[in-house]
Amino acid sequence: MTGVDENFDPRAVQDKWQARWEELNPFAASEDPADERPRRYALDMFPYPSGDLHMGHAEAFAIGDAVARYWVQRGYNVLHPIGWDSFGLPAENAAIKRDSHPAEWTYANIDTQAESFKRYAIAFDWSRRLHTSDADYYRWNQWLFLRFYERGLAYRKGGYVNWCPNDQTVLANEQVVAGRCERCHAVVEKRLLTQWYFKITEYADRLLADMEQLDWPERVLLMQRNWIGRSEGADVAFEIEGRAEPVTVYTTRPDTLYGATFFVVAADAALADEICAPEQRAEFEAYRETVRRESEIDRLATDREKTGVFLGRYAVNPVNGERMPVWAADYVLAEYGHGAIMAVPAHDQRDLDFARRFGLPVRVVVHTGDADPGESGVATPGEGELVNSGPLDGLAKSAAIPRITEVLEERGLGKAAVNYRLRDWLISRQRFWGTPIPIIHCESCGEVPVPDDQLPVRLPEDLRGADLSPRGVSPLAAASEWVNVDCPKCGGPAKRDTDTMDTFVDSSWYFLRYCSPDYSDGPFDVEQVRRWMPADQYNGGVEHAILHLLYSRFFTKVLYDMGMVDFTEPFKRLVNQGQVILGGSAMSKSTGNLVDLGAQIDEFGVDAVRLTMMFAGPPEDDIDWADVSPSGSVKFLARVHRVAAEVTSAPGADAATGDAELRKVTHHTIDEVTRLVEGHRYNVAIARMMELTSAARRVIDTGAGAGDPAVREAAETLAVTLSLFSPYTAEEMWARLGHQAPVAKAGWPSADPALLVQESVTCVVQVAGKVRDRLEVSPEIGDDELERLALASEKVQAALADRGIRKVVVRAPKIVNIVPA
RNA sequence: GGGGCCGUAGUCCAAUCAGGCAGGAGACACGCGACUUAGGAUCGCGACAGUGUGGGUUCGAAUCCCACCGGCCCCA
Numbered sequence: 001m002t003g004v005d006e007n008f009d010p011r012a013v014q015d016k017w018q019a020r021w022e023e024l025n026p027f028a029a030s031e032d033p034a035d036e037r038p039r040r041y042a043l044d045m046f047p048y049p050s051g052d053l054h055m056g057h058a059e060a061f062a063i064g065d066a067v068a069r070y071w072v073q074r075g076y077n078v079l080h081p082i083g084w085d086s087f088g089l090p091a092e093n094a095a096i097k098r099d100s101h102p103a104e105w106t107y108a109n110i111d112t113q114a115e116s117f118k119r120y121a122i123a124f125d126w127s128r129r130l131h132t133s134d135a136d137y138y139r140w141n142q143w144l145f146l147r148f149y150e151r152g153l154a155y156r157k158g159g160y161v162n163w164c165p166n167d168q169t170v171l172a173n174e175q176v177v178a179g180r181c182e183r184c185h186a187v188v189e190k191r192l193l194t195q196w197y198f199k200i201t202e203y204a205d206r207l208l209a210d211m212e213q214l215d216w217p218e219r220v221l222l223m224q225r226n227w228i229g230r231s232e233g234a235d236v237a238f239e240i241e242g243r244a245e246p247v248t249v250y251t252t253r254p255d256t257l258y259g260a261t262f263f264v265v266a267a268d269a270a271l272a273d274e275i276c277a278p279e280q281r282a283e284f285e286a287y288r289e290t291v292r293r294e295s296e297i298d299r300l301a302t303d304r305e306k307t308g309v310f311l312g313r314y315a316v317n318p319v320n321g322e323r324m325p326v327w328a329a330d331y332v333l334a335e336y337g338h339g340a341i342m343a344v345p346a347h348d349q350r351d352l353d354f355a356r357r358f359g360l361p362v363r364v365v366v367h368t369g370d371a372d373p374g375e376s377g378v379a380t381p382g383e384g385e386l387v388n389s390g391p392l393d394g395l396a397k398s399a400a401i402p403r404i405t406e407v408l409e410e411r412g413l414g415k416a417a418v419n420y421r422l423r424d425w426l427i428s429r430q431r432f433w434g435t436p437i438p439i440i441h442c443e444s445c446g447e448v449p450v451p452d453d454q455l456p457v458r459l460p461e462d463l464r465g466a467d468l469s470p471r472g473v474s475p476l477a478a479a480s481e482w483v484n485v486d487c488p489k490c491g492g493p494a495k496r497d498t499d500t501m502d503t504f505v506d507s508s509w510y511f512l513r514y515c516s517p518d519y520s521d522g523p524f525d526v527e528q529v530r531r532w533m534p535a536d537q538y539n540g541g542v543e544h545a546i547l548h549l550l551y552s553r554f555f556t557k558v559l560y561d562m563g564m565v566d567f568t569e570p571f572k573r574l575v576n577q578g579q580v581i582l583g584g585s586a587m588s589k590s591t592g593n594l595v596d597l598g599a600q601i602d603e604f605g606v607d608a609v610r611l612t613m614m615f616a617g618p619p620e621d622d623i624d625w626a627d628v629s630p631s632g633s634v635k636f637l638a639r640v641h642r643v644a645a646e647v648t649s650a651p652g653a654d655a656a657t658g659d660a661e662l663r664k665v666t667h668h669t670i671d672e673v674t675r676l677v678e679g680h681r682y683n684v685a686i687a688r689m690m691e692l693t694s695a696a697r698r699v700i701d702t703g704a705g706a707g708d709p710a711v712r713e714a715a716e717t718l719a720v721t722l723s724l725f726s727p728y729t730a731e732e733m734w735a736r737l738g739h740q741a742p743v744a745k746a747g748w749p750s751a752d753p754a755l756l757v758q759e760s761v762t763c764v765v766q767v768a769g770k771v772r773d774r775l776e777v778s779p780e781i782g783d784d785e786l787e788r789l790a791l792a793s794e795k796v797q798a799a800l801a802d803r804g805i806r807k808v809v810v811r812a813p814k815i816v817n818i819v820p821a
Numbered sequence: 822g823g824g825g826c827c828g829u830a831g832u833c834c835a836a837u838c839a840g841g842c843a844g845g846a847g848a849c850a851c852g853c854g855a856c857u858u859a860g861g862a863u864c865g866c867g868a869c870a871g872u873g874u875g876g877g878u879u880c881g882a883a884u885c886c887c888a889c890c891g892g893c894c895c896c897a
Contacts, residue, residue, distance in 0.1 A: 219894070224823060226896045348824075350897095378848075381822090421896085545895085617834060627833045629849045631861095636848085639863090684835065687847035701864070766843045769881055771842055809880050815841050819880045 008641045010605030010634070010728070016729045017741070018119060023694060026742045027072065027123040031528065037077040041532045042068035043511055043571070045540030045548070046083045049109035050090050053116040055580040055597050056541070059613045059623060063577050063682075064539035065122045066614065066724040070677050072123065073720065073748040079532050080123055081514040083130035084110050086645060086783040087138070087503045089183065092433040092468050100467035102433040106133055107597045116598075120606055121727045123744065128285075128517045132506035133433070137513065139456030140523035141505055142438040145310025146449050149439075153199045154427075156447070160268060160334060161426055162190040169430040169468030169646035172193055172502060173423045174227075174547045182547075190268070190292065196428040196437060196499065200554045202387045204228050204420045206568070207553055216574040217620070220545045229421025234405045236342065236414040236565025238263065240275055240326065241317040247271065247315070249340050250419050253347065253381075254408065255400035258389035259365035260324060261355065263315040265307070267291040267328040268340035275326065284309050284328055291330045295456045306331060317342075318413040319404075320390065329354060335423060349379040365389045366397055374524060425551065427502045432459070432468045432475040434500030442494035451488050457496070474498040480588040499780040507548055508555040511535055511570060522564075529565055538571035541579070549574070575680060578622035580613075595625050607632035607726035614725050639724065640693045644715040644733035646706040651738040659703060665695040666714045667755035673721050674748070682725070687722055712737065720746045765790045766817040767799040783810040790816040 030037070044064040047057060068080035085413055090423045091102035098105070105137035110131060117124065137297050148154040162171040166186035170193060200207075208228055233252035240247055250763040253255075267271040267288050277282045308329035315324045324342075331350050332341050345355035346364045355362055362374035368384035370376075386392040391407070392400045408414030430435060436457045438450035450457055460482040464523050468475045476498040477483060487494035509523065515532045516525035549571075556570040580595070581587060588611055600609050611633040618621040655663060669692040677687035696714040700706045716737055723730035723743045758779050763786060765773040773795040777786060787810050790796060796818065804821035 158865065223895050226824080229896080543896090615834095621834090624833080627849080629833085632849060635862095642863090681835095683833095683848095685847075687835075690847055696866080763841080766842085766881080771844095774842080807880060809841090811841065815881090817841080818879050 008638055008645070008732070009644050010310045010607060010637070013728045014119070014121075014606055017728050018121070019588060020119075020741055024742055025126075026744050027068070027078070027080060027125050027531075028127060029081075029125045030077050037075060037076055037136060039075040039532060040071045040078050041535040041537075042071060042080045043514075043535040043538045044079060044080075044082070045086050045538070045544065046510060047113060048085045048088060048090075049106055049113055049599060052112050053593050053597055055600075055625065057113075058120065058609060059580050060539060060541065060577050061117070061122050062610045062613045062725070063575065063619045063680075064537075064611075066677070067537055067539070067575075068123050069724045069727070069744060070748070072744055073723070075747065079128075079514065080125055081128040081130075081517075082114075082117065082122070082124040082126070083128075083510055083514065084113070084132065085503065085507050085510070085519075086110060086131045086133040087434045087500075087506055089431060089433070092431060095433075096468050101461075101464045101467070103133065106433075107131075109619075110441070119601070120610070123727075128514050130510065130513055130517050132503070132510065135456045135458050136518075136520075138435040138506070140143055140509075140513070141435040141501060142450070142455050142457060143436055144454065144509065144523060145435075145501065145505075147562060148198060148558065149449055151558070151562075153202065154196060155199065156196050158192065158194040160190045161193050161195055163189045163799065165189055167431070168472055170426055170428065172426045172504070172547075172725060173426070174550070183598060184782060191790075195426050196497075196501075197424040198427055198505075198554070200425045200551070201420060201422055203554050203557050204230065204422050206279040206376075206557055207422075207550065210553070210557075210568055213569045213572075214574070215572055216403060217542075217576055220542065220549070220576065223545045224550055231419050231421075233417060233419060234401075234414050235338075235406060235417040238318060238324075238342065240316045241316065241323070243275060247340055248338050248414075249342050250338060250417055251342060252705050253344065253384065253390065253401075254404045254414070255389075255395075255397055256344040256347050256365050257317070257319050257342070257404060258392070259344040259346050259363045260317055260479035261345060261361045261363055262343045263324045263326045264329050264332050264341050264343050264351075264354070265311070265326060266328065266332040266334040267309070269332075269334040271339055272311065272328045275311060275313050276328070280310060284311060287328065294330060306323070306350070306357045308354060308358065310358075315342075318408070318411075325360070327354075327358070336421075345379070346373045347379055348383050350379070352377065352379040363388060388717060407425070412464075425502075425554075427505055428497075428499035429502055430472065430474045430502055431470070432463060434503055435505065436476065437497040437499050437501060439497040440485060440487060440494045441497060441568075442492060444492055445487055445489045445494075447778075448487055448494065454488070474500065476500070478686065504547060504551050508551045509559070511538075511552070512565070526564055533565065534567045534569060535571050536576060537573045539575050539577065542576040545576070575619060576617045580623045580625055582624065583626045584624060600630060604630040604634050605637075605728075607637055607729045611637065611686065611726045614687045617683055619680055619682065619807050634780065635789045636690060636693070637726055639697070640689070640718050641729055641733055641736075643693055643696045643700065643711070644719060645736045646700055647712045647715050647737060648707040649709045649727075651712075653709035653712055655709045658708045658713065659699050659751055660710075662695055662699045662703070662708070662710040662714055664755050665692055665752040666710070666717050670717055670721075670749045671751040671756055671786050674751070677724065685721070686725065689718060693720060702726045706784075716746075717749050719743055720749055761813050763790075763813050764815045765793055765796055767796060768820055769817065772796050772797070772799040777804045779813050781813045786810055786812045792816065 071078045086106050091106045094105040095102040162176050164181040166184045176188050195694045229250050234254040235248050258286040308327045313325045313326045343351040345352040345362045365388050366384040367387050368380040368382045370380045373379050386395045386400045405416045438457050460479040483495050512524040515528040519525045559565045560568050607631050612630045616628045672688050673685045719730050719733040731743045760776045761779050763775045765778045773793045806821045807819040809817040
């Protein structure tokens with residue numbers, strides 16, 4: 001062989017260009033107002049610094065990088081920043097274990113990851129790097145908290161909250177997945193605590209309505225819609241005998257009001273305690289104790305037997321005056337609606353299960369045509385005609401709902417109502433490594449905000465190791481010098497709030513900080529944000545479909561209401577990459593089912609690992625590392641590099657004088673790859689680049705040879721397009737072709753339209769749907785002429801034999817289908 | 822229980838949005854040949870087989886519709 005492939009040593013090429021790029025700094029975004037290039041903001045979900053980068057990071061950032069690099073090639077002024085989500089529990093746990101400070105572990109890991117990102121050749125603007133655990137960052141969490149507080153969007157309240165017994169802290173609803181802690185998977189308990197909340201529920205309708213603006217995967221929007229869980233129904237007031245105030249319940253099925261046969265109050269709701277009759281109290285309190293010990297998982301299980309206790313009281317059905325026994329049960333949640341429901345066993349399965357367990361009556365009020373629920377044990381929630389319902393009789397369910405709502409409103413017994421599944425966001429945490437909540441509790445003044453000019457409230461630096469052990473209250477409480485302060489209002493003795501903020505607060509606005517990372521007069525420079533935001537594309541894992549993405553949308557809307565931003569949605573387009581798995585299951589350190597990114601890079605090189613990620617399939621699909629072939633990528637990179645290395649024509653050689661066929665392939669490839677990259681179909685784009693490589697190879701070996709200018713044109717096209725995926729190889733090719741680095745700024749090639757036109761196309765002629773002949777015809781051929789040509793074909797005539805023709809379908813210039821009689 | 826997404830060669834995947842030649846775009850693995858020795862290199866060639874199942878619409882269905890089977894996800 002020529003020996004040039006021996007010159008292509010991926011490791012040497014990496015080291016050489018990484019150093020060179022460090023000098024060139026090609027990806028700094030320009031803030032120059034005179035820079036007229038249109039701006040694009042390519043945003044990646046920032047990493048948590050737990051050890052080094054792993055395969056998942058490698059895929060996610062390879063995708064985001066292809067986007068950013070493509071925009072740079074297209075001549076945009078591109079913002080592609082990086083930072084670290086560096087507060088959080090793992091650092092704290094590591095500090096306890098090692099008797100050190102969380103900052104030590106955190107910043108060491110950040111440095112490791114930063115070095116890996118550089119080696120991995122991600123096109124970041126390194127000058128904008130931020131860490132949420134820096135006081136320069138978290139002071140603005142505190143500042144934002146105070147603005148939320150002023151607007152009534154941050155408040156403290158007592159109630160049952162989710163408690164993770166392992167992490168020894170409360171959790172937001174969004175952090176409880178199927179009854180377990182989303183971090184450590186411990187079964188979540190309920191505790192009665194006073195905690196800080198953000199009033200995200202006030203934005204529920206806007207969070208729903210503004211989804212229209214979003215070019216996001218439909219399934220993510222659907223998940224958010226489900227999470228917010230808007231439902232329409234009615235609030236209905238029920239008298240409870242012996243209680244002055246009526247109790248309001250929310251129902252989505254007011255049409256079934258005549259079918260309500262009992263009333264259920266959440267066992268752990270205050271109402272149950274209040275109305276329980278004295279003779280039932282002992283039984284009720286015993287039951288309540290068992291309920292409190294139950295996990296969310298138990299309570300949600302649909303197949304377990306219903307439990308409950310009669311409270312010895314009766315509610316009155318407002319439409320027919322019937323007395324309904326009031327029960328306490330665990331299948332009604334204290335936090336949902338008003339913590340009490342009217343039970344309609346005929347048309348709600350859980351109510352029916354309860355009724356059958358305790359021998360309560362079942363009354364059908366909607367005739368659905370299905371078996372009687374009282375007999376079958378299967379509730380009938382479907383459409384049907386109302387019966388046993390006084391004035392509603394004969395109406396369809398859909399007509400009965402507005403009718404009964406109207407009646408209730410007329411009589412002052414109820415009204416149409418909207419309910420949400422979404423709860424307010426619980427943001428306080430009883431842990432150390434987070435943003436201190438900037439509130440001071442004064443005995444005489446109550447809650448007093450820390451004045452802005454005293455921000456940041458820094459974390460005390462003398463806590464470390466065992467000081468941080470979880471003990472159910474924040475470790476900050478033990479730092480007495482830090483805790484005890486003078487009240488900013490009255491100067492009297494006061495104590496700091498010792499909880500820290502959920503780290504999802506940090507990540508709800510970091511993308512704004514990137515626009516002006518060193519700004520010191522506010523969380524961000526409003527002008528800079530106006531120029532860069534909203535982000536054009538946001539890349540990250542679907543695991544954030546609800547939590548982070550919902551919170552960020554909420555923050556953006558609040559900032560909009562504060563007049564700090566001029567848009568209501570932060571991320572125009574969202575791309576969720578799949579996971580990298582191994583042998584069909586998720587990679588995990590604990591099971592040893594793991595591929596180490598560093599080892600892959602050592603073996604195959606950065607470019608081959610990146611190319612393998614991008615070529616494996618569509619970005620949103622999972623990649624099973626057992627199914628892909630990084631060695632195949634190595635082979636391709638050597639092959640495409642060899643094409644460039646063999647080129648002997650001079651830079652600037654006139655391609656027009658070169659091989660016409662190869663030129664067509666090159667320009668078709670440019671045209672297709674452009675479209676494919678725009679559509680995020682990188683795997684197909686790479687396949688096209690492989691085809692072009694083969695076409696150039698053929699011309700070198702068996703055609704016009706390596707000196708043909710068309711070969712140079714193909715090689716240059718390959719270098720620039722490959723730079724999105726395998727930047728080191730692309731840079732080396734570009735240098736071999738006699739050009740100046742960086743190839744990243746070479747400029748995207750454009751296809752010559754003249755080379756895209758086809759002189760002839762193959763028209764398929766079918767008889768009864770079977771291909772019988774192929775005709776080479778002009779792409780401009782008319783239907784009539786094509787039909788004549790097709791019918792004249794000998795093969796067609798033979799296939800027809802002596803059958804007549806019933807119909808001829810012509811779709812010029814691609815196909816003719818002749819249907820015999 | 823409700824809703825959503827997905828089933829194409831031994832394997833990963835194209836073509837599905839907008840119905841029109843799957844002699845599958847590309848690749849992995851496999852086999853053969855060439856490179857005057859060798860080949861975990863390179864270049865070339867090849868075979869295999871097939872749109873989950875059953876209906877429907879259509880001149881024509883991987884593509885659209887319905888049902889079923891199987892897998893994944895969200896809510897309950």
